[in-house]
Amino acid sequence: MKGLGIGFLLAIAVPVFAADNADAAAIQKGKQVYEYWCATCHGPNLAGTVALQTKYNGSKPALLVERTDLLPAVTKAFVRKGVTIMPFFRKTEISDADLDVLAAYLARNSGSTTGRPAR
Amino acid sequence: MKLPPGVKSKDFADAIRQFEDAVGKQWVFTSEEDVALYRDAYSPFWGEEEERVASAAVAPDSVEQVQKVVRVANALKIPIYPISTGKNLGYGGSAPNLSGSVVLDLKRMNRVLEVSERNAYALVEPGVSYFDLYRHIQEKGYKLWVDVPDPGWGSPIGNALDHGGGYLQPQFRNHFDSHCGMEVVLANGEVLRTGMGALPGSKTWQEYKFGFGPWIDGIFSQGSSGVVTKMGFWLMPQPDAYLTGTVTVPGYEDITPLVDILTFLENSGVSNGMPGLGSPVLGGFMMPPPKSEVTAMLNEGGVASPKLQQYARQNGIPYWSCTVKFYGPAKAITAQWEYAKEKFSAIAGAKFQDGESYKLPLTPDQFNKVHKPEFGIPSLEMFSIGARSPYNPTPTSGHMWFSPIIPRTGEAILEANRVFSQAAKDFGLPILSFSLPSTYWMRAFIFLFGFPITHDIPTNRKNRESFRKLIQLSAEHGWGEYRTPPAFQDTVMETYSFNNHALRRFHETIKDALDPNGIISPGRYGIWPKHLRGQKA
Numbered sequence: 001m002k003g004l005g006i007g008f009l010l011a012i013a014v015p016v017f018a019a020d021n022a023d024a025a026a027i028q029k030g031k032q033v034y035e036y037w038c039a040t041c042h043g044p045n046l047a048g049t050v051a052l053q054t055k056y057n058g059s060k061p062a063l064l065v066e067r068t069d070l071l072p073a074v075t076k077a078f079v080r081k082g083v084t085i086m087p088f089f090r091k092t093e094i095s096d097a098d099l100d101v102l103a104a105y106l107a108r109n110s111g112s113t114t115g116r117p118a119r
Numbered sequence: 120m121k122l123p124p125g126v127k128s129k130d131f132a133d134a135i136r137q138f139e140d141a142v143g144k145q146w147v148f149t150s151e152e153d154v155a156l157y158r159d160a161y162s163p164f165w166g167e168e169e170e171r172v173a174s175a176a177v178a179p180d181s182v183e184q185v186q187k188v189v190r191v192a193n194a195l196k197i198p199i200y201p202i203s204t205g206k207n208l209g210y211g212g213s214a215p216n217l218s219g220s221v222v223l224d225l226k227r228m229n230r231v232l233e234v235s236e237r238n239a240y241a242l243v244e245p246g247v248s249y250f251d252l253y254r255h256i257q258e259k260g261y262k263l264w265v266d267v268p269d270p271g272w273g274s275p276i277g278n279a280l281d282h283g284g285g286y287l288q289p290q291f292r293n294h295f296d297s298h299c300g301m302e303v304v305l306a307n308g309e310v311l312r313t314g315m316g317a318l319p320g321s322k323t324w325q326e327y328k329f330g331f332g333p334w335i336d337g338i339f340s341q342g343s344s345g346v347v348t349k350m351g352f353w354l355m356p357q358p359d360a361y362l363t364g365t366v367t368v369p370g371y372e373d374i375t376p377l378v379d380i381l382t383f384l385e386n387s388g389v390s391n392g393m394p395g396l397g398s399p400v401l402g403g404f405m406m407p408p409p410k411s412e413v414t415a416m417l418n419e420g421g422v423a424s425p426k427l428q429q430y431a432r433q434n435g436i437p438y439w440s441c442t443v444k445f446y447g448p449a450k451a452i453t454a455q456w457e458y459a460k461e462k463f464s465a466i467a468g469a470k471f472q473d474g475e476s477y478k479l480p481l482t483p484d485q486f487n488k489v490h491k492p493e494f495g496i497p498s499l500e501m502f503s504i505g506a507r508s509p510y511n512p513t514p515t516s517g518h519m520w521f522s523p524i525i526p527r528t529g530e531a532i533l534e535a536n537r538v539f540s541q542a543a544k545d546f547g548l549p550i551l552s553f554s555l556p557s558t559y560w561m562r563a564f565i566f567l568f569g570f571p572i573t574h575d576i577p578t579n580r581k582n583r584e585s586f587r588k589l590i591q592l593s594a595e596h597g598w599g600e601y602r603t604p605p606a607f608q609d610t611v612m613e614t615y616s617f618n619n620h621a622l623r624r625f626h627e628t629i630k631d632a633l634d635p636n637g638i639i640s641p642g643r644y645g646i647w648p649k650h651l652r653g654q655k656a
Contacts, residue, residue, distance in 0.1 A: 047499060087161070090224065093205075
């Protein structure tokens with residue numbers, strides 16, 4: 001009974017740890033994508049941040065990295081569709097794979113980095 | 120999908136297959152969703168039938184892949200439209216002149232091939248952005264500055280080829296002027312190197328521009344005679360110090376000697392940063408906004424309004440200001456500013472104020488405060504002008520630039536303001552009633568008027584019509600555009616009509632000789648290949 005219990009725990013724990021590690025790696029890579037492509041406009045006091053401060057007037061953080069409601073689909077829509085004077089980005093600039101990890105990074109505080117309900 | 124004009128579906132499908140063989144299937148974009156990313160985000164035709172849109176995009180990773188793509192396009196007569204980073208927003212973005220063209224997206228060619236700190240040059244590929252080059256230099260610790268445009272997310276190659284400019288010393292400020300040597304894939308797929316690059320094993324490709332024989336680099340700028348795959352650029356050694364000083368002068372007429380003295384100082388090499396003219400009484404760009412009574416007087420009588428002149432005199436507000444900027448050894452530039460003050464003192468009532476003074480490199484605190492492009496640092500802070508802000512709560516969807524070259528005199532500034540402010544009233548133009556030069560070339564000014572882009576079709580139509588009127592009006596006064604979005608390139612080229620369009624006919628002769636199938640960027644800057652001439656896009 002004791003042995004069965006340990007085996008059962010391992011069977012559950014291994015995929016969970018693997019998933020967590022994968023998420024952490026994606027988030028770390030996403031941070032790099034963010035810093036390369038987004039931070040130049042969405043960093044402190046920059047145009048994208050001032051725009052969001054003006055839009056939300058404090059009801060949401062103006063800095064994207066402090067948002068807790070950016071589900072992956074939202075980030076992906078803005079990157080591929082643009083908004084006001086922010087243009088959309090081509091796949092030679094931000095590939096789909098880079099966009100996945102960028103969206104995961106910006107969703108890290110939202111409870112879901114994949115768009116699926118949080119575990 | 121919008122096919123190129125005159126191209127059969129089967130040939131297009133063959134071309135796509137061969138492009139996939141050349142660059143890999145994942146780097147050929149044909150889905151509606153992917154191709155839409157090549158629209159001009161600031162298109163003045165947004166959502167209209169006339170909007171210039173691509174049929175597909177292909178993204179090579181090397182000059183050999185570019186050659187393969189060009190050969191396929193040439194064999195099947197598929198128009199291609201090369202872009203480097205595609206950030207030419209306000210002047211066309213990543214969309215082609217001719218709808219149905221396949222965008223040749225060079226963004227993946229993003230290698231900094233060489234930087235020489237010793238001789239202050241770089242050799243780069245088209246997909247390298249100013250940020251990439253800046254970061255590369257910072258990582259290596261080289262004491263070199265890159266002259267960057269504002270905003271700086273485009274590429275040195277794309278910006279130089281479109282005649283863009285920056286802020287540093289005059290020999291770097293005009294980016295095409297500061298290039299040295301290029302590599303070009305011609306329409307038949309052959310690779311050409313210009314200048315000293317034509318000499319096999321040359322040791323000076325990025326050190327001497329001209330090589331031997333006629334210098335041809337110019338035909339590839341704002342051109343359609345080849346695909347530029349490498350370019351060299353001269354970089355500015357990091358100076359010891361930076362200094363600015365401002366002179367103010369009291370009277371309306373003082374702008375004439377003010378500009379003359381400024382021009383003398385620049386042409387003599389005394390002041391070597393990009394200067395800035397302003398008007399303390401009129402306010403505006405980079406200055407506090409004018410008071411309401413000033414705006415009323417300006418609207419009533421223009422910049423020459425006697426009431427305004429009297430108002431400025433009575434209130435002791437200078438009519439004009441000029442900030443001059445210096446890079447160099449601290450002792451030397453302090454002396455240069457003193458010399459500049461002596462020269463400006465020839466204007467009665469001139470007053471002086473010392474400005475910024477930095478020992479370089481900047482401290483982190485200074486870094487955060489300065490206008491970064493003046494220190495060779497790429498930035499997107501310029502977007503704060505058009506983005507949503509307390510001053511601009513309902514931003515537009517973009518802008519397009521009307522950008523005439525104006526003589527470098529005070530009289531020309533006043534005349535341009537008289538003409539353009541009258542046009543603003545007559546045509547209902549969305550431009551300011553008073554403007555000063557935005558860019559200062561060594562020998563000419565550029566005025567920049569931003570026209571808003573919206574997603575409202577009637578508004579865009581009205582603005583396009585106004586833009587065309589302004590091109591004509593400008594040409595009637597001897598002022599030509601230096602650069603314009605594809606929507607207006609035919610109209611602008613039409614104004615460069617000396618001797619029955621001798622220049623355009625010359626361009627067409629070159630186009631027909633180098634690109635007989637007319638595959639490279641048909642229509643770019645108003646130069647059309649033979650089979651499309653007269654049809655236009």
